[in-house]
Amino acid sequence: MNIFRHRPLGLLAPALLVAVAGCATADDSATVAVPSPDAKTAKVCRELHRALPRKLDGRDRNDPRPRSAYTAGWGNPAIILRCGVVRPPKMVDPGVAQGDDPDAVAGGVNGVDWLMEKQSDGTWRFTTASRVAYVQVSLVKGMSPQDEGASVLTDLAAAVKKAIPRGIASMR
Helix, strand or coil: CCCCCCCCHHHHHHHHHHHHHCCCCCCCCCECCCCCCCHHHHHHHHHHHHHCCCEECCEEECCCECCCCCEEEECCCCEEEEECCCCCCCECCCCCECCCCCCEEEEEECCEEEEEEECCCCCEEEEEECECCCEEEECCCCCCCCCHHHHHHHHHHHHHHHHCCECCCCCC
16 A cells, blocks of 8 residues: 555655755855844843854854854854853753763853763763853864863853853743
8 A cells, every 4th residue: 555645745845845954055054043042141142242253263253054143153064152042951050060960061161161061962062151141162073072172162261251241041
């Protein structure tokens, strides 16, 4: 029995569209989900966007698509920054990783506290703590959190300190 015989071909078009939309574009720009911060958070994220460095760990600025004041990127493949993200589930209190999880470690670099999380694909993600907005930085696969990660966070510290005041971010 042919299970497709009674299904309209129109159902295949949306599935194909979703599959194609997930593919990389010809210009090698990364695509990322743009955060939707509240008004207070959006203001400091726009300030951060203006303060971000043109180079990060020797990589040129290469912002992801869609273009937004809440996202930035460097290199190809890109190190991605997203501002105004929701609090990571592993962040119990600002600056504190939950329990003794080896894949979630809290620490500070040049006056900015971060939660460092190993992702299921082996990449590392850092999220600011003790700031009025959560800023998330995702490293490129293969980058070491101790070496390149430390360099990336060092390069971002001045901009984060300038634009994102210390405090407690929205719990959303």
